[in-house]
Amino acid sequence: MATTWIITADTAVSSLLDTARSLGAPVTLVALTPEASAVDGVSTVVALDAGDAPVEALAPAVAETVTAGDGDVVLLPNRPAERVIAGALAARLGAPVLTGVREVGTGSVTRARFGGIALETVATSGPVVIVADGGAEAPVGEPVRATPTTSVYPARVTASSAASTTVANLASAKRIVAVGRGVKSEADLAMIRALAAKLGAELACSRPLAEGLDWLPKDVYIGVSGQTVTPDLYLAIGISGQLQHMVGAQDARTIVVVNTDDKAPILAYADYAVVGDLYDVVPALTEAL
Amino acid sequence: MDFSLSEEQQLLLESLDELLERDCSLAYIAACDAEHRQPVEFKRAMHEAGFLTLGFPEEYGGTPTDTMTLCLIAERVARQGLNLGYSTEILQVLDILEFGSEEQKQAVLGVLAEGEVPFALAFTEPGAGSDSAAMAMTAVHRDGKVVLNGTKTLVTNAVDSKYLLTMARNPDATDPRRAISMYLVPMDTPGIELSPILKMCWHTADSSEIFYNDVVVDESCLVGVKGEGFVQLMKNFEVERIMTATQSLGLAEAAFEDAAAYAAQRVQFGQPIGNFQQIQQKLTDMAIKIENMRNFVYHSAWMVDNDCLDRTQAAMCKRYCSLAAFEVCDDAMQIFGGLGVTEGVRVERLWRDARGHRFGGGTDEIMVHIVGRQIVKQHSR
Amino acid sequence: MSTVVAYKWSANPQDAVVGSDGTVDWSRAKAGVGEYDTIPIELGRRLADATGDELVGVSVGPAAVASPMAKKAALSRGLDRAVVLADDAVAGWNLTRVAAALAALADRAEATIVLTGDASVDENAKMTSALVAGSLGWPCFQDVSEVARTDDGWRLTQVVSGGTREIEVSGGVVVAVTTDAVVPRVPGMKEILAAGKKPVDEVSVSEIELPEAALEIQGRARPVMATRKHHVFGGTDAVNQLVAAMRADGAI
Numbered sequence: 009m010a011t012t013w014i015i016t017a018d019t020a021v022s023s024l025l026d027t028a029r030s031l032g033a034p035v036t037l038v039a040l041t042p043e044a045s046a047v048d049g050v051s052t053v054v055a056l057d058a059g060d061a062p063v064e065a066l067a068p069a070v071a072e073t074v075t076a077g078d079g080d081v082v083l084l085p086n087r088p089a090e091r092v093i094a095g096a097l098a099a100r101l102g103a104p105v106l107t108g109v110r111e112v113g114t115g116s117v118t119r120a121r122f123g124g125i126a127l128e129t130v131a132t133s134g135p136v137v138i139v140a141d142g143g144a145e146a147p148v149g150e151p152v153r154a155t156p157t158t159s160v161y162p163a164r165v166t167a168s169s170a171a172s173t174t175v176a177n178l179a180s181a182k183r184i185v186a187v188g189r190g191v192k193s194e195a196d197l198a199m200i201r202a203l204a205a206k207l208g209a210e211l212a213c214s215r216p217l218a219e220g221l222d223w224l225p226k227d228v229y230i231g232v233s234g235q236t237v238t239p240d241l242y243l244a245i246g247i248s249g250q251l252q253h254m255v256g257a258q259d260a261r262t263i264v265v266v267n268t269d270d271k272a273p274i275l276a277y278a279d280y281a282v283v284g285d286l287y288d289v290v291p292a293l294t295e296a297l
Numbered sequence: 298m299d300f301s302l303s304e305e306q307q308l309l310l311e312s313l314d315e316l317l318e319r320d321c322s323l324a325y326i327a328a329c330d331a332e333h334r335q336p337v338e339f340k341r342a343m344h345e346a347g348f349l350t351l352g353f354p355e356e357y358g359g360t361p362t363d364t365m366t367l368c369l370i371a372e373r374v375a376r377q378g379l380n381l382g383y384s385t386e387i388l389q390v391l392d393i394l395e396f397g398s399e400e401q402k403q404a405v406l407g408v409l410a411e412g413e414v415p416f417a418l419a420f421t422e423p424g425a426g427s428d429s430a431a432m433a434m435t436a437v438h439r440d441g442k443v444v445l446n447g448t449k450t451l452v453t454n455a456v457d458s459k460y461l462l463t464m465a466r467n468p469d470a471t472d473p474r475r476a477i478s479m480y481l482v483p484m485d486t487p488g489i490e491l492s493p494i495l496k497m498c499w500h501t502a503d504s505s506e507i508f509y510n511d512v513v514v515d516e517s518c519l520v521g522v523k524g525e526g527f528v529q530l531m532k533n534f535e536v537e538r539i540m541t542a543t544q545s546l547g548l549a550e551a552a553f554e555d556a557a558a559y560a561a562q563r564v565q566f567g568q569p570i571g572n573f574q575q576i577q578q579k580l581t582d583m584a585i586k587i588e589n590m591r592n593f594v595y596h597s598a599w600m601v602d603n604d605c606l607d608r609t610q611a612a613m614c615k616r617y618c619s620l621a622a623f624e625v626c627d628d629a630m631q632i633f634g635g636l637g638v639t640e641g642v643r644v645e646r647l648w649r650d651a652r653g654h655r656f657g658g659g660t661d662e663i664m665v666h667i668v669g670r671q672i673v674k675q676h677s678r
Numbered sequence: 679m680s681t682v683v684a685y686k687w688s689a690n691p692q693d694a695v696v697g698s699d700g701t702v703d704w705s706r707a708k709a710g711v712g713e714y715d716t717i718p719i720e721l722g723r724r725l726a727d728a729t730g731d732e733l734v735g736v737s738v739g740p741a742a743v744a745s746p747m748a749k750k751a752a753l754s755r756g757l758d759r760a761v762v763l764a765d766d767a768v769a770g771w772n773l774t775r776v777a778a779a780l781a782a783l784a785d786r787a788e789a790t791i792v793l794t795g796d797a798s799v800d801e802n803a804k805m806t807s808a809l810v811a812g813s814l815g816w817p818c819f820q821d822v823s824e825v826a827r828t829d830d831g832w833r834l835t836q837v838v839s840g841g842t843r844e845i846e847v848s849g850g851v852v853v854a855v856t857t858d859a860v861v862p863r864v865p866g867m868k869e870i871l872a873a874g875k876k877p878v879d880e881v882s883v884s885e886i887e888l889p890e891a892a893l894e895i896q897g898r899a900r901p902v903m904a905t906r907k908h909h910v911f912g913g914t915d916a917v918n919q920l921v922a923a924m925r926a927d928g929a930i
Contacts, residue, residue: 062836062845064819067812086804088820095777095808095818102889104772107803116896122691122800126700127901131894139805161817162831162848169841183930207930219857227839233802241929251692252802262929263906264920270910271562279907280923282916292917297930304747305870308754311710312864319864347866360867 010079011036015070015097016044016142017063017089020179023143024083025049027112031081038073039152040066040093046148057154061164063089067096068159076101076135081112085142098137106130108232109140123232124255141236144180176210176228183209183241186230186257189216190246190267190286194223199287200245203294209243214253230256246286249274266290300595306366313370316342317377323643326379330500330646335457336382343383344412353390357406364536364601368543368594375547378643380650381453381502384540389416389462391533393481396521401481408459416460416481419449419507420530427663429464430527434509436465436478438516438523443480445488445512453657455491455505459484463509464526475524480514488512498653534659535606538615539597541658545622545651546590552647553583556629559636570632579628586621593617609668616664619654626651680732682789683722684780684810685715685752687743688800700898709742711751714795718855720862721825722793723756729827731790735760736783738776739768744880753873754865761787761879763886773801774891777809782886784814786879791825791832792816792852804854811852819845820854 012028014021017040025047028035036052039045040063045055054073058066070093076082082097084090086107098105108120110127117138118129178184185204191197197211204211211228218229230237231253242260247253249265249272257263258277265274265281266289275281282289302310320342329336343349352367353359371384393405393415408415425432434447445465455461461482470476482489488511494504521529557580560571570576597614600606626648630637637644655661689707696702711719719735726733735757737743744764752760761783768776784792792814794807804820811818823842824835831848837856865873911919924930 062819062843065817067817088804091804092808092811092818092820095805095810096812098774098891099778099781099809099812099889102774102891104774104891104893105803105805105809106893107773107801107805120901122694122702123802124901125691125694125696126702127899128700128895129897129899131896133894139803163817163819163845163851165843166833166846167844168838169843222858225839226837233797233804241924258904262924262927264924264929275908275910276903277906279909279927280920281908281910282920283910283912284916289917293920296917296921304750305867305874307747308751308865308870308873309867311751312866312870315864346864347868351867360871362867366867 009033010081011076013038013074013076013080013082014047014050015040015074015082015084015090015093016047017041017087018044018085018142019047019146019148020142020144020177021047021085022146023141023179024085025146026143027083027140028081031112031114033079033081038070040070040089042151042154045152045154046150048147048149053152055152055154056157058160061160064092065161065163066157066159067093067161069157071097071100072157072159076103078134079115080135081132082135082137084137084139086139087142091139094137094139101135101137103135103137104132105137105139107139109138112138120255123252125251141179144177176212178210178212178228178230178235178237181210181237181239183207183243184212184230184237184239184257184260185209185243185245186212186214186247187217187245188214188247188253191217194221196287197223199290199294203243203245203290203297206294206297207241207243209241212237214247232256244274245290247274248272249277266293302369306369309366310369310373312346313348313373316346316348317374321374321377321379321382323378326377326501327641327643327646329379331640333495333500333503335454335503336379336501339379339382341412348383349409349412353394353406357394357402358410364539364598365595368539368598371540371543372547372550372594375544376550378548378551378647379501380499380544380548380653384543388533388537388540389418391536392462392479392529393520395532396479396529397481398517398520400517401520405460405481414454414458416462417452417455417458419452419455419461419463419482421451422448423450423506427660430473430477432464432466432477434463434465435468436463436480437468441516443514443516443518445480445482445509445514448506448508450506451494452505452507453499453502455484455507456493456503461489461507462520464530467524470524472524474527477526478523479520479526479529480518481520482512482514482518486512486514496653498649499657535611536601537658538611539594539601541654542590542597542614542618543594545618545654546587546594548647548651549583549587549590549622549625552626552629552644552651553580553587555642555644555647556580556583556632560632576632579632583625583628586625590618590621609671612659612664612667615659616661616668619651620661623648623651623655679790680734680787681722681726681729682734682736682784682787682792683715683718683757684784684792684794684806685719685735685737686712686795686798686800686806687737687739687748687752688712688798690799696900698900700900709748711748711755712795712799714797714799714857716755716795716862717857717859718793718795718853719752719755719757720860721855724860725791725793725825725827726758732758734758734787734789736762736780736787738763738779738783740764740766744878746874749876749878750870750873753876753878754869755862756869757876759877759879761881763881763883765883767883772891772893773803773805774809775888777806778813778888778891779883779886780806781810781813782888783881784810786881790850792850793825794852794854796820796854796857807852807854814850814852816850816852817847818852818854819847821856822853823856823859825853825855
């Protein structure tokens with residue numbers, strides 16, 4: 009009897025739960041932190057506690073716990089610690105890893121290759137490890153007591169400067185305003201934020217603004233190696249629309265574009281577009297809403 | 298005939314592209330031009346990446362590099378839109394390496410190794426431009442010292458130089474062809490006064506008028522042989538002419554790209570102006586000139602590297618490229634219409650900078666003098 | 679004792695052409711050392727200079743990986759030498775198998791640490807570091823911006839949401855480096871000329887044991903773009919028209 013496994017360090021796994029449900033096999037959730045063990049609606053929950061070791065150090069314990077066999081599908085959310093666990097497990101099982109996954113069916117998976125320019129459907133027989141967007145927060149119940157384990161890599165966290173700031177969960181955002189290189193200076197983001205606030209939207213960006221320019225945190229950039237989002241409304245301002253960015257947003261219900269260039273690639277993805285200078289259009293739009 | 302680049306050349310140009318992207322953006326060049334300042338940051342980045350020590354011998358800290366590769370680098374930098382962004386340093390250093398004393402070599406190379414400008418060439422005078430033999434600056438040798446008096450003008454990049462490579466005549470010379478000598482004069486010698494000259498072109502390279510009032514230097518400042526100054530200087534002028542031609546080529550390529558992109562987008566009378574024959578003719582002839590310039594530059598560089606450069610090649614190359622590049626930039630400006638003369642559209646800068654090469658490094662007409670004479674001489678009995 | 683950097687020789691998919699049957703034509707795309715692989719090579723160079731270890735590059739890919747151009751391009755970035763597996767069959771391998779091969783090469787190079795970039799330019803999976811670590815039986819950390827050696831292992835600075843944390847690891851570790859950890863130096867002529875003389879060992883598939891981890895490809899297709907309305911608003915009233923259209927649509 010096949011099992012679907014979900015391995016996660018937090019509760020933002022609703023998309024993975026949907027996938028697991030569609031596969032129909034019993035679901036075992038392996039929680040890498042006490043909080044993650046509270047996810048509701050699965051057959052079995054196994055909680056692992058790393059103590060003061062980083063989550064990544066749990067790889068050996070996960071490899072012991074997840075005895076995935078033929079026909080089993082292992083799902084992990086696409087986040088740094090979970091990717092590490094996915095790699096350790098796949099290597100131990102000698103199982104293929106699939107990323108850029110669009111559809112998971114019993115015995116077959118469709119995934120994007122090469123940044124999304126091509127789709128590939130593959131047949132799976134042995135266990136397969138899938139790393140995919142976790143999705144929004146899942147419904148939670150009571151946490152489960154952790155199984156003590158000593159199968160932990162020799163690593164420990166010796167200092168931490170992470171502020172407990174609330175990070176936007178773009179996965180559950182219904183409206184997103186994304187900004188790109190059309191914006192000339194960091195100060196100009198204030199105008200974009202005002203628009204986002206008026207719309208009740210989350211602020212996101214294309215890769216250059218989060219990397220290199222460092223105007224926005226890395227977890228709000230949308231693209232093939234960043235976030236994938238499926239909001240009802242995606243408003244792209246000053247974004248040219250290269251494939252590497254659009255694969256992260258192309259499934260939005262309505263895409264609205266503001267750009268000076270009527271030949272920009274993003275126009276092909278637009279439901280609605282205003283061709284003009286964002287410095288004129290954005291304040292006018294904020295006013296008109 | 299194999300026109301392909303070697304793998305080393307390809308990798309070097311990829312590195313250069315990375316550097317240009319990082320340290321020589323179009324906005325940066327425009328700012329340097331508007332502010333009349335040297336692209337110091339870019340030159341420093343080039344120095345750190347080892348580009349400024351290409352072309353001279355290893356024992357002096359250089360990496361021997363053929364002229365072809367130097368031209369490829371110079372072309373790429375000029376094509377980014379930066380005039381005289383690369384190559385001016387090497388030529389001058391070659392003179393010192395060939396004719397200078399050990400101390401002079403070490404001094405100049407030392408400055409270059411720091412990423413600084415070793416010297417500026419002080420050659421042209423108010424009364425001696427094309428007619429360089431009419432130079433009036435005197436160098437009087439007495440008791441182990443040399444006293445220099447006179448005025449040099451349109452000296453490029455003197456402001457940050459450590460030395461002035463000064464050409465001066467011996468007032469007592471009997472043979473006018475052996476009157477001029479070359480001196481490496483430290484910039485901080487008392488009696489030297491710089492006066493800036495503002496130009497409509499080449500804003501990123503400063504120009505100065507320099508007054509020498511009883512400037513006294515040690516006789517060891519003489520470079521090479523007394524009286525051979527002119528011959529020494531002319532030795533590397535051939536390579537300089539090819540490098541100047543390369544600047545013209547790069548600027549023309551930049552102007553062409555801008556004009557072609559504009560013609561494909563600009564809509565008038567309901568269609569892109571690139572659909573109209575007159576525009577297409579301009580673009581075609583511009584492309585032909587660029588292909589010609591490229592072939593001329595690279596063939597000339599090949600001749601230098603294969604020791605078969607004749608007496609007319611470099612002068613012909615310089616004349617053709619200076620003129621052709623200016624025509625390309627002028628046509629590019631015309632394609633832009635009114636927009637072409639506005640600040641913020643770089644074709645106006647490319648046009649201005651291209652204009653300078655029609656006299657910088659030798660006028661179009663002097664090139665005719667050099668080549669024409671030689672042609673007739675070759676065909677005479 | 680060496681510091682190993684795994685790099686990929688591949689092309690940017692932007693330049694590839696996809697046919698209607700989903701086959702990908704790479705002929706117009708130019709392969710190079712991955713844009714994000716030059717960063718761990720630079721970081722590795724500085725680390726190796728500090729520890730006195732050799733900096734060894736490892737790469738698994740098609741036959742082109744062992745071409746003179748590919749070798750020079752990688753070695754000129756700061757590697758002392760490289761060990762590669764160059765075989766056109768690699769194009770059909772799953773990530774797990776590729777990573778197992780990289781791990782075998784790293785092992786041959788006597789790695790005490792393996793550095794990788796953030797992601798490859800063509801697949802963007804961000805999985806290679808994790809899989810290599812899995813094959814080596816080592817811990818792995820991604821999004822690392824600094825690495826230093828300690829008496830019995832390594833100290834890493836990892837970038838996490840909202841800040842950083844320091845991690846100390848005993849023994850070997852695989853590290854995926856952030857894209858802005860260091861600014862890679864640009865290879866000059868000296869480095870490019872020297873690269874041609876540095877040793878590159880070629881290892882063939884038959885010399886190492888690899889898991890099959892095979893996938894059967896059932897089909898390929900060009901992705902179908904969702905039908906979009908393509909309404910472009912222009913003129914002075916564009917913004918008002920846009921708002922009206924979005925309202926009518928229920929988008930706002």
